[in-house]
Amino acid sequence: xxxxxxxxxxxxxxFTERQALGTAAQGDKDYKxxxxxxxxxPGELKSWSFYRAGIAEFVATFLFLxxxxxxxxxxxxxxxxxxxxxxxxxxxxxxxxxxALVYCTAGISGGHINPAVTFGLFLARKLSLTRALFYIxxxxxxxxxxxxxxxxxxxxxxxxxxxxxxxxxxxxYTKGDGLGAEIVGTxxxxxxxxxxTDAKRNARDSHVPLLAPLPIGFAVxxxxxxxIPITGTGINPARxxxxxxxxxxxLAWDDHWIFWxxxxxxxxxxxxxxxxxxxxxxxxxxx
Numbered sequence: 001x002x003x004x005x006x007x008x009x010x011x012x013x014x015f016t017e018r019q020a021l022g023t024a025a026q027g028d029k030d031y032k033x034x035x036x037x038x039x040x041x042p043g044e045l046k047s048w049s050f051y052r053a054g055i056a057e058f059v060a061t062f063l064f065l066x067x068x069x070x071x072x073x074x075x076x077x078x079x080x081x082x083x084x085x086x087x088x089x090x091x092x093x094x095x096x097x098x099x100a101l102v103y104c105t106a107g108i109s110g111g112h113i114n115p116a117v118t119f120g121l122f123l124a125r126k127l128s129l130t131r132a133l134f135y136i137x138x139x140x141x142x143x144x145x146x147x148x149x150x151x152x153x154x155x156x157x158x159x160x161x162x163x164x165x166x167x168x169x170x171x172x173y174t175k176g177d178g179l180g181a182e183i184v185g186t187x188x189x190x191x192x193x194x195x196x197t198d199a200k201r202n203a204r205d206s207h208v209p210l211l212a213p214l215p216i217g218f219a220v221x222x223x224x225x226x227x228i229p230i231t232g233t234g235i236n237p238a239r240x241x242x243x244x245x246x247x248x249x250x251l252a253w254d255d256h257w258i259f260w261x262x263x264x265x266x267x268x269x270x271x272x273x274x275x276x277x278x279x280x281x282x283x284x285x286x287x
Contacts, residue, residue: 182262
């Protein structure tokens, strides 16, 4: 009996009780965080890493538009949704490409691939205005090129028949519906980006294995499932701009402002919510 009691004591000291997920937030676990980025950083313009990051954003957005818009074209060409990957397949194409591309470019540019994400991270002082503007320009150029290659594959007639994968508010919905869908959808995406890349979260929940691109890609997938019937799902101004420029019809331009205003509002709300509410947790900070 005495031996059994000794075994229990050894086991208790060897296997300590684990806290419930998330409750370690109130502990004193250290974390190290980068200082806020300066508003202007002219020195970046002399650095190759700055231009390499912009090129990575260009190529990633090019590939993103190429795969996703080509998927949309394939679904529209099918005689019925049942004979193609359907809406679920389109959503998987968008979410899967974001997962893959964020994974590939996160260590180079941060893997934004979206002006709204860049804007939200800029508001949170994660990057300078210089870099944010450069990223947005490169993302838009990449999107235009990606949509242009798809048009080259499909041909003018088919590309225009299937509306070029452009975003617009679908019949039965108002512009207010479309704007609201874009705001909430982008909020979900940018909020997920902040949560998946937060240094405090990584310190708090270090026992939870997390691959940041996975929840980001999954968020894009879920938002597309919800809002494809409303707007075709933008939540990415570069994606909407690239498709609109190459399609270049009134249908795409009439509602185009929604796909800039909505995502930027959603990104700003996500940045404010994450910085003020989610990060309002006591932590011991080590400089």
